[in-house]
Amino acid sequence: MSCLPFLVVMLDIIARLPPKNVAQCKLVCKEWLDFILDRKFVRAHCHYMRASADQKLLMVGWKTIEVHSLNYKSPGFIVPRGVARPFYAHPSRMFFLASLDGMLCVCLQNTCELVVWNPLTTKFKKLANSNSQGFYKVDRDALGFFVDSSDDYNILHIKRRRGTMTVYIYSMELNSWSTVRFLKHRPYHHYTYLWSPATLCGGGLYFVVTQRRGRSDGLTVIRFDVNSKSFSELCFPNVYDDEVSGSLVNINEELHMYVCIGNYDCRREIVLWRLKNKSWMKVFAYPDKLWMPLSTMCSFTYYNLPGTCLVITNFGQVIEIDLQRDHLGYFCRMFFYRQMHGAVYTETIASPNY
Numbered sequence: 001m002s003c004l005p006f007l008v009v010m011l012d013i014i015a016r017l018p019p020k021n022v023a024q025c026k027l028v029c030k031e032w033l034d035f036i037l038d039r040k041f042v043r044a045h046c047h048y049m050r051a052s053a054d055q056k057l058l059m060v061g062w063k064t065i066e067v068h069s070l071n072y073k074s075p076g077f078i079v080p081r082g083v084a085r086p087f088y089a090h091p092s093r094m095f096f097l098a099s100l101d102g103m104l105c106v107c108l109q110n111t112c113e114l115v116v117w118n119p120l121t122t123k124f125k126k127l128a129n130s131n132s133q134g135f136y137k138v139d140r141d142a143l144g145f146f147v148d149s150s151d152d153y154n155i156l157h158i159k160r161r162r163g164t165m166t167v168y169i170y171s172m173e174l175n176s177w178s179t180v181r182f183l184k185h186r187p188y189h190h191y192t193y194l195w196s197p198a199t200l201c202g203g204g205l206y207f208v209v210t211q212r213r214g215r216s217d218g219l220t221v222i223r224f225d226v227n228s229k230s231f232s233e234l235c236f237p238n239v240y241d242d243e244v245s246g247s248l249v250n251i252n253e254e255l256h257m258y259v260c261i262g263n264y265d266c267r268r269e270i271v272l273w274r275l276k277n278k279s280w281m282k283v284f285a286y287p288d289k290l291w292m293p294l295s296t297m298c299s300f301t302y303y304n305l306p307g308t309c310l311v312i313t314n315f316g317q318v319i320e321i322d323l324q325r326d327h328l329g330y331f332c333r334m335f336f337y338r339q340m341h342g343a344v345y346t347e348t349i350a351s352p353n354y
Contacts, residue, residue: 022349057344066080113126116172142207144156204226208247245259
């Protein structure tokens, strides 16, 4: 019986293993160690891990950081593990902005520095420099995390200061910042506009931009093409009301938006829309349950399993939305953490240090 080729073993078998098992494979021999550290292997490993059902929920309390498994069959669903911080920052002053391939982009609010951190490997990288790049204001800026056509991890930082807007891109491979042009003659630099976190879907980063008063005529969607490095505007779903908010979510690589109509005290309807050929199509609508704190009280942070959407509220409650059930039974309260904030991500061996 002939042996399998080395590349088949590494890229088709070892790369599919959970990251902790991949780490053990580094001890086999120097050839395996060198190949596992190679970018080609890391990319293959990340590709397989994106489809993993064992997603992680990192929750930050006042003094501690814990990682919970979102797979109910995993022991980590019941018993979380603690996470040590390799950099100096109080947990309550860490603001999680984006996640990609096991790496989290974090703002250290005491210094406003941006940090890319892999909680599993503990590797991290600070992005701030002496040119005032890599400093983030939580109440003003917006950020996205993506991989471009050259397989390079990038951070998109939309920075608003003193009535002006500058767009920066950080390349992990080049370890440097560059600038790109935003849309001409648009008012979104002003502080009266609020930017949502970015949603990565189909080669683009999407942001919901709204005026503070929340009217439907003041809402739009901004798309950043991760390959051409250019911006474009998309219309908001066809909703007319004085109180409207939208939350984006990637479902099976199709961009969706949950639109909440009405305010928190008097919400009338929640509608799921799908983006198709630059137009929004209504998927379904259903009345809100009063205990479900949607709109400004939570965000749709991750698409978990087929037919299921995951919601994390600002109070630490995790709610599952089953898209395959009758509309009156969509919301299912999964569990509740008395924590401050957190992030959903997939564990990998990817490192912010090339």
